[in-house]
Amino acid sequence: MEKITSKNNTIVKDTKKLFTSSKARYENHLFALEGARLCFDVLNSVYEPDTLLFTEDIYARYQDEIDALSIKAKRTFLIDGQVSEKLSETKSPQGVFLTVKMKDNGEMFACGKIVALDNVQDPANVGAIIRSAEALGIDGVVTYNCCDVFNSKAVRASMGSILRMNIIDSDNLEQTLIHMKSQGFKVYSTVPSSSAVKITDADFTGNAVSVIGNEANGVEENIKAVSDDLITIPMLGRAESLNAGVAAAITMWEMLR
Template sequence: MFRSESITSRRSETVLRLLKLRKASGRRESGRFLFEGKKLFSEALDSKMPLAAVYATEENLTFAENELIRVGADSVRLFSVTDEVYMKLTDESAPQGLLCECLIPYELHTRSNIVPVSPGNRLFCAVGIQDPGNLGAIIRSAHAFGVGRLIISGCADLYNTKTVRGAMGALFRTKISVCSDITGALEALTNAGYSPFAAVLSESASPLHLLDEDPTRFYVVGSEGRGLEKEVVDACKGQVYIPMEKGSESLNAAVAASVLMFSQYIKRL
């Protein structure tokens, strides 16, 4: 049985430290991030994420204990917190009473302009996705549609609580490369035999449904508002567009990314 520690003060040292993790700077400095909810907690345990601590209200304490026992997570610290303390920690509109503190998995999520690849590794690239919910949805689709490595650049923080929530546990199982020089990374991948295709609306772009299956091809999608910068498009080997009904507005970035990923996934079945 786990022995839980109690936190009853909203001004405790632990609470003040955790509040710093709500900001990207605090997450970078500490190498830790937060997420909430029973489902994500169980997903993290099953994915062997490096959990450091769990903070649970009284009604969720037994559940947290049982889950930690189930996977033998003896090194994870368990804290019992009052409802008042939990309300100080949460940023959820509907607090779930269970907060997890996790170490950033640097081996799973790398920060380098050199993208590690292996034979048959399927790629996808997202550039400039500033909305954390959209980024989370893209991560969720990447896992669902067999993307071996997701490449992102200029996007929302991976460990923003909205990103983690939107990914629905896929963040814990998806290999991600965060690149600061996306044009350099794309050029290096092209030299390694990959074929990046920019998702753009242009006369030179190929309609998605007419492209044959090619394991070296991967798509690069930009934000809904700005799209892809010219230098990113120029660094790609080709261009692609998603056919739509006339008069239709551009697709949400996460929806467009999902369509592109699914188009390749379905051809492999």
């Protein structure tokens, strides 16, 4: 097994770019993971590991898991502490990193309870929403003009749910929703308006998709126009709106209860 000790090694530089650059991720059709939990989650996902890098210290703690990843990965490298610090996106690196092949978009959902993200830009929000979606039992997530779901902050916020949830990226959310309506879905857009239907009164029986809007501007007008209903989360306090991640979690809970 080759050992990498130089922070200027090409493999190290290329891996670091996958953490920091969306352009690099999509040009190479790869994304990067850091830490034992996220890297080992790949073993129980449909994703294919590409390059594994790890320190002697992490190998001593997780020999079985790293051996299992080594068998599946195309390339495996032992790295030292300096290289680990170079690659890390955290203050206390665990010493294991993995590049993973992206999946192509699957077929659009034919049924179920779906959440759609319209221009959600904060990676922490996107990751938290995907994590909540998996935890609550949502069938899939549609993203449109959002931050890159493979952004390292989004991946960490999802706690690995990005590897397990069915996520489809739409290049035209309005047309995607129109198609879903033709397949029997009801479309709901969340808005901070007292004139909208209270979320507790909305009928989520059958196939349904709820749209969560941009943190500052909400759901786009053309998306509202194709929605069956505008729904709102009643608030008794003085705040005018909720964080997108919180609003999404409440909406998904109501969709499934």
